[in-house]
Amino acid sequence: MTLDWHWKSAREIRDAVQSGAVSALDVTEAYLRRIDAVEDKVDAYTQRWNDTARSMATKVDEKVRRGETAGPLAGVPVALKELLCTRTGKTTCASKMLENFRSPYDATVVRRLEEADAVFLGKVNMDEFAMGSSTENSAIKPTRNPWNLRCVPGGSSGGSAAAVSAGECALSLGSDTGGSIRQPACLCGCVGIKPTYGRVSRYGLVAFASSLDQVGPLTRTVEDAALTLNVICGRDAMDATSADLPVPDFTAALTGDIRGLRIGLPKEYFTDALSDQMREKIEAAIEVFRDHGATIVDVSLPCSEYAIAVYYIICTAEASANLARFDGVRYGFRHPEAKTMQEMYVMSKSAAFGPEVRRRIMLGTYVLSSGYYDAYYLKAQKVRRLIKKDFDAAFEQCDVIAGPTSPTPSFEFGAKSDNPLEMYLSDIYTISVNLATLPGMSVPCGLTEAGLPVGLQLMARPFEEETLLRAAHFYEQNRGFDMGRPPVA
Amino acid sequence: MTKISKQDVSYVASLAQLSLDEAAQERLVREMGDILAYMDTLNILDTSGVEPMMHALEMTNILREDVPGAPLPREEALKNAPVDNGEHFIVPIILEGEDGS
Numbered sequence: 323m324t325l326d327w328h329w330k331s332a333r334e335i336r337d338a339v340q341s342g343a344v345s346a347l348d349v350t351e352a353y354l355r356r357i358d359a360v361e362d363k364v365d366a367y368t369q370r371w372n373d374t375a376r377s378m379a380t381k382v383d384e385k386v387r388r389g390e391t392a393g394p395l396a397g398v399p400v401a402l403k404e405l406l407c408t409r410t411g412k413t414t415c416a417s418k419m420l421e422n423f424r425s426p427y428d429a430t431v432v433r434r435l436e437e438a439d440a441v442f443l444g445k446v447n448m449d450e451f452a453m454g455s456s457t458e459n460s461a462i463k464p465t466r467n468p469w470n471l472r473c474v475p476g477g478s479s480g481g482s483a484a485a486v487s488a489g490e491c492a493l494s495l496g497s498d499t500g501g502s503i504r505q506p507a508c509l510c511g512c513v514g515i516k517p518t519y520g521r522v523s524r525y526g527l528v529a530f531a532s533s534l535d536q537v538g539p540l541t542r543t544v545e546d547a548a549l550t551l552n553v554i555c556g557r558d559a560m561d562a563t564s565a566d567l568p569v570p571d572f573t574a575a576l577t578g579d580i581r582g583l584r585i586g587l588p589k590e591y592f593t594d595a596l597s598d599q600m601r602e603k604i605e606a607a608i609e610v611f612r613d614h615g616a617t618i619v620d621v622s623l624p625c626s627e628y629a630i631a632v633y634y635i636i637c638t639a640e641a642s643a644n645l646a647r648f649d650g651v652r653y654g655f656r657h658p659e660a661k662t663m664q665e666m667y668v669m670s671k672s673a674a675f676g677p678e679v680r681r682r683i684m685l686g687t688y689v690l691s692s693g694y695y696d697a698y699y700l701k702a703q704k705v706r707r708l709i710k711k712d713f714d715a716a717f718e719q720c721d722v723i724a725g726p727t728s729p730t731p732s733f734e735f736g737a738k739s740d741n742p743l744e745m746y747l748s749d750i751y752t753i754s755v756n757l758a759t760l761p762g763m764s765v766p767c768g769l770t771e772a773g774l775p776v777g778l779q780l781m782a783r784p785f786e787e788e789t790l791l792r793a794a795h796f797y798e799q800n801r802g803f804d805m806g807r808p809p810v811a
Numbered sequence: 812m813t814k815i816s817k818q819d820v821s822y823v824a825s826l827a828q829l830s831l832d833e834a835a836q837e838r839l840v841r842e843m844g845d846i847l848a849y850m851d852t853l854n855i856l857d858t859s860g861v862e863p864m865m866h867a868l869e870m871t872n873i874l875r876e877d878v879p880g881a882p883l884p885r886e887e888a889l890k891n892a893p894v895d896n897g898e899h900f901i902v903p904i905i906l907e908g909e910d911g912s
Binding site for chain 1: 824830835839842843845846849852858862863864875888891900902
């Protein structure tokens, strides 16, 4: 009976722990064994917190034994992305810059998970400072895709997605600046949601691009994503950009009823850039909605083709400002041979940031520099407005926009790592959601002939996560096939 | 339209406080050139009269009561310092002669 706990949903685990049918400690031990069995193949974890996990689980069990109601994620084993600040262990951002950094506080999302009685198994891999789409930019190690170990898990939350997909945690937290939750969720065959900008506190999320970053869950079911959002969403005094809006019970949105729902298909998302094998699965998914009473409408997002250019101007500009804080004074790497302040700044940054991080700092510095600010940064902010207006207009005709999450399924290591621009293009369908501050989600919608997962992306109006979850849950329950499990032993 | 020279790369690196070896500079000349050329596609769009989207959320100032809270204890604040003396962060000399030389 305990054998398969690592494939149970967070909901099943929570219910069983709350009712006393299983102990949180037994569930935790099952996951620790699962990690032992597959981790040498997947390499999702950068830190394993076995003792912390056992002690958190024991506390939950004591609560249950005392007859108290355990929290909404009671005993659910969770993995945390390396850029979420935790008092336990280190917060490295998968960078040499922070390889020994121990946060003096917990991120708000981490604190909320702990208060909900979740159990932390450890931290998981990512592209350095969340910059990348394959997790190949991690300064720690590569993480492999559980569906095919020669392929990347996507990124930047590649460790989060691989761990969920391989049964190495029940759910994980990632962060999404331009697709970093949805794209790895798509490539690893799990559910991933980027909430509306402002829905979740960013306090304790190490900043990459502050006007785009958002924390969200990666899970094996849509219901588990709703359960996690119930816990992590909401106003936080520590983040002035967190929205002061009531947080609904997101699980109440999972009604299974999509009659009358209008689903928009942007013609710009179904061009030749989309591989045939992806297109076929996405179109089949749309048919499921059509067959059950949704109205499918054609919409247009005319500025889509400019989104990547806008995104890589804005995110690099913001990154160059945010990463300037790593000066070697209060925390982070300081070059031992630096003799003066200026040398300390230059030598520390140059030695501790990897190539992609340096490239983005350079680009960001360039687009903000005197003489180029108007031509790049200001221009990008204007086009960002046009992209948002495109979505506003489209959402007058529909309630949900559907399309692919990624133009291709997962790819082999090294396939794109020598060409940064080509790697940037793999974010083509996800970045507009961040630019327009919308909620977006990836739901598994099949496997290619080669056995690699395909994801359907859904988007909704700001703060309408409930509509998104309702559509995603309906699809998951009615798609007519099981995604199965990755072949990793 | 925009072509970036090795001189430009070296100037931007100095603004960004990065030191790049010869090979890294040459690589960046090529890569940044490609990426910036791609970004130049934005020039096709007429954005006259478009208000730049300067904030993700169009909200006004958020005010709160100024209530003192518990500060981070000193030892916590210093625990990640590359160099400290138990009370302060220690940095290399800023001005010539500070170390008595």
